[in-house]
Amino acid sequence: MPSEAEASTQQAGLTGLAGGSVPADENFIQLITADGTRVANPDYDRWVADVTDQELIAYYEDMVVIRRIDTEATALQRQGQLALWAPLLGQEAAQIGSARALDAEDFVFPSYRENGVAYVRGLDLVNSLKIWRGNAHGTWDPYEFNMATPQIIIGAQTLHATGYAMGIVNDGADSAVITYFGDGATSQGDVNEAMVFAASFQAPVVFFCQNNHWAISEPVGLQAHQAIADRAPGFGIPSMRVDGNDVLAVLAVTRAALDRARNGGGPSFIEAVTYRMGPHTTADDPTRYRDANELEDWAAKDPISRLGALLEAKGLLTEEVKAAVAAKSDSVAKDLRANTIKLADPEALDVFEHVYSEPNSALERQKDHYQRYLSSFGAN
């Protein structure tokens, strides 16, 4: 038995972790303030100097649409049409800003929350909903969209991204790779090993960490005692810390990182400081671990309303634009719902499909037997 004094020291030691000295959230690259003011940044303005008003409006529309998809998918889950859903509410700017920086040839290795990125890659999100419905584990051809299917094992995709990027180097190609993961993922060995490989082989990969402050119930301070972006330089990888709720700043830093990758500069690490405003998934109850005030603070930094305010100030958020954005999100949501509800269940014998690329006699035997078993019910 430890003495009481011992016990309290231990307690201080082990609980101290969660209250770590993570730097203030303001310590980052920002181009649009929380109230929608465009601020100058001598290092990063050049990366977005060519962004037109039309493009700004397009980013706004993207963000509104994917937020609407979240609402629709959450409703579909509540109605029993989906088994589960992982919303990205609050992370719209981080996903749209980074995805809009990519070229079609670039390859994306996502986690399970990158619906915004998938939308920008041109995916019909019904594909994504099929996975959450339980119809299949992966529902698109990664080579069609240059985007891997969702990864549930935390952090595993960062190694895949690095390997793919090593292949690009070997091929003498000039495309780049981006991989998405959360703040929690940075604790995994895989993510740290990916950084070692990326640095060793100067792989053209962009590590894009969405620091949304929570890994289910665990605050970011439990995973990191320094800004997450500070970790990469120790591996020999330059990093940037960006306001993840500022779509323009995210676009700028991602373009800078991709440019480095394409020009032989090797890997980069981006920490996008953002916030998960919803639950971790529809099965999660954040009220058990999260303070309501925290949510309120972050709502004031909302990525959509801040870009809306900027557009408003520039006289770009006209009635026509508002109507067009509303019409677009309505129609995307309506199609998503209609196409999800009419999805047929997979066939029983699909269980045996795609286990191997070649026929496998042992598995064929199990399949035959199961088919006979199923038909024995009809025979009764």
Next chain:
Amino acid sequence: MTQMTFGRAINAGLRKAMERDSKVVLMGEDIGKLGGVFRITDGLQKDFGAHRVIDTPLAESGIMGTAVGLAFRGYRPVVEIQFDGFIYPAFDQIVAQVAKLHYRTQGKVMMPITIRVPFGGGIGSPEHHSESPEAYFTHTSGLRVISVSNPQDAYLMIQQAIASNDPVLYFEPKRRYHSKGEVDESIGLEAAPAMGSARVVSAGTDVTLVAYGPLVATANDVALAAADEGISVEVIDLRSLAPIDFAPLEASVRKTGRLVITHEAGQTGGLGAEIAASITERCFNYLESAPVRVTGFDVPYPPSKLEKHHVPDLDRILDGIDRSMGRRNSLSGLEGA
């Protein structure tokens, strides 16, 4: 006696073990304030403090490896792996370190680590949330592997696992977490049946049906349904998967002459294979038909819309019993099936 859910019974057992021994520490992702994603550790951090119920960084190899260090230091870590499919990042630490340290140090170092794994399917989850990885661990010498099937055993066996000086994998059938049963909290560990012992759940004379974890309840339903058809099924709950307590299985098969084994894990290299081979070696002259396995298929755990086909259910097990009894079944007429 108290009515308790399965999940609550594990919680009560953990609480008992923590009260008994201050060296018992819980470690895992989200086990503190949230009480774990299944709420199995609910309230424990509040009552025992964050130094004993430790929310760890999100890293399974890290959790397991630091548990090894804590064990070196005389602690008894109880690790929660959030879902079965997330045990693989910790696999190296479990099979190369946890399992071997006692052997490596010629008995000088103990590894009294309990690894709690909510396992198996049937709850409509995404990929990696429904696996049955037990055979990887039963194949590894130095580990003890158990699986509980009811609240009373869950309550006692979690305490036994924690008290054991050997590392124990404690597989919890997640789809049964909400099922209720009687728990006698007054039973002390001295009076409890040994953690390694198999249990005859219901006696019968025609066929022996072996199950563990989530399928024990299904096996009981099978016995009732078979009784309606005039077949008397003896159901055995294995409880300990490594080592296996063969004595009650042998006794049962000597009596019935027939053996059916069921589990959710795939067939090839699964526990069914081990049990069939061992019983054939031990009871060959008593067997009236070849042992039958009714298991998951040799496929990755399928998406949730298909899991009802993969997980053995009442009808598939009954069909297996018909096969064992030589009655009409789905494979009738197939040579060597």
